Amino acid sequence: MTSHLKKVELHCHLEGAAPPVLTAAQARKYGVDISAQLRDGAYVWHDFASFLECYDKVSEVYRTEEDYALLTETYLDELAGINTIYSELIVSPDHGKRIGLGADAYISGICEGIRRAREKSGIEARLIVTGERHFGPESVVGAAEYAAKAGNPLITGFNLAGEERMGRVADYARAFDIARDAGLGLTIHAGEVCGAFSVADALDAVRPSRIGHGVRAIEDLDLVKRLADLGTVLEICPGSNIALGVFPDFASHPLRHLKEAGVRVTISSDDPPFFHTSLKREYELAAGAFGFGDAEIDAMTRTAIEAAFVDNETRKALLARL
Ligand SMILES: Nc1ncnc2[nH]cnc12
Ligand SMILES: [Zn+2]
Numbered sequence: 001m002t003s004h005l006k007k008v009e010l011h012c013h014l015e016g017a018a019p020p021v022l023t024a025a026q027a028r029k030y031g032v033d034i035s036a037q038l039r040d041g042a043y044v045w046h047d048f049a050s051f052l053e054c055y056d057k058v059s060e061v062y063r064t065e066e067d068y069a070l071l072t073e074t075y076l077d078e079l080a081g082i083n084t085i086y087s088e089l090i091v092s093p094d095h096g097k098r099i100g101l102g103a104d105a106y107i108s109g110i111c112e113g114i115r116r117a118r119e120k121s122g123i124e125a126r127l128i129v130t131g132e133r134h135f136g137p138e139s140v141v142g143a144a145e146y147a148a149k150a151g152n153p154l155i156t157g158f159n160l161a162g163e164e165r166m167g168r169v170a171d172y173a174r175a176f177d178i179a180r181d182a183g184l185g186l187t188i189h190a191g192e193v194c195g196a197f198s199v200a201d202a203l204d205a206v207r208p209s210r211i212g213h214g215v216r217a218i219e220d221l222d223l224v225k226r227l228a229d230l231g232t233v234l235e236i237c238p239g240s241n242i243a244l245g246v247f248p249d250f251a252s253h254p255l256r257h258l259k260e261a262g263v264r265v266t267i268s269s270d271d272p273p274f275f276h277t278s279l280k281r282e283y284e285l286a287a288g289a290f291g292f293g294d295a296e297i298d299a300m301t302r303t304a305i306e307a308a309f310v311d312n313e314t315r316k317a318l319l320a321r322l
């Protein structure tokens with residue numbers, strides 16, 4: 001049981017956390033036929049590409065500032081209910097633009113959701129703006145420019161998500177230069193769908209302090225040592241990896257191996273209802289499927305706080321709450 005443990009999440013895509021019941025209600029509200037993506041209370045996809053399509057389609061039923069405030073508040077309330085003290089949400093202004101809401105209103109709705117949730121439970125949250133690889137390098141630069149200029153104290157990081165098989169990391173390096181120059185924390189999806197080369201590319205071209213997933217680094221033990229030596233923090237999402245078939249089962253998942261090799265690891269849920277998981281389940285898996293004790297799980301949560309994209313005063317306050 002991990003219900004007594006304090007929790008932190010560094011890697012969750014906001015639209016990926018949309019509860020199916022809420023998405024169904026939103027689709028009804030806007031008269032959108034979502035039956036190809038949502039059936040019997042579950043999202044429908046069969047591989048990584050169709051997951052991304054499903055994700056983009058589901059995002060289209062969140063259309064107003066209030067829709068985004070409600071989505072954010074709903075997810076953060078769920079996290080607070082399981083003893084979570086800090087959450088970083090991956091948000092995509094491009095999704096706000098694509099439904100005609102615009103990036104500013106999109107972010108403003110999300111910030112209102114954070115405010116409401118924090119008022120109730122004290123949960124702290126920050127936003128990581130992401131570019132989507134499958135929207136192309138120019139749109140990723142646009143996302144970085146938006147994050148850099150937003151001047152919003154809750155936007156503290158930049159990420160690259162989406163179709164990892166599209167292009168190489170170097171094609172997106174300019175976006176990360178913009179984000180780095182603006183003082184944003186850097187993290188990047190790599191080594192999830194693509195192999196170890198993708199993690200090496202990310203280290204070479206981006207020099208991020210964190211990597212989303214990174215689990216396929218296990219295919220190259222020299223690279224695992226490089227990650228350990230650099231102190232790069234991996235945002236590991238075991239339930240997501242199994243659902244997407246990155247590894248056949250938890251017994252083959254490299255979380256424990258990476259940790260024992262000295263890599264700094266943390267656990268997150270990625271897109272919980274899409275992958276039939278939740279942060280609660282990920283902590284339970286850490287204890288059950290991976291056999292970590294409370295002290296080891298607390299150490300991963302501490303690593304997450306140490307690697308969080310927050311100012312030092314907030315970091316100290318979070319560490320004190322652990
Ligand atoms: N697991 C994932 N990998 C890459 N892009 C994503 N966008 C949402 N979830 C994602
Ligand atoms: Zn992700």
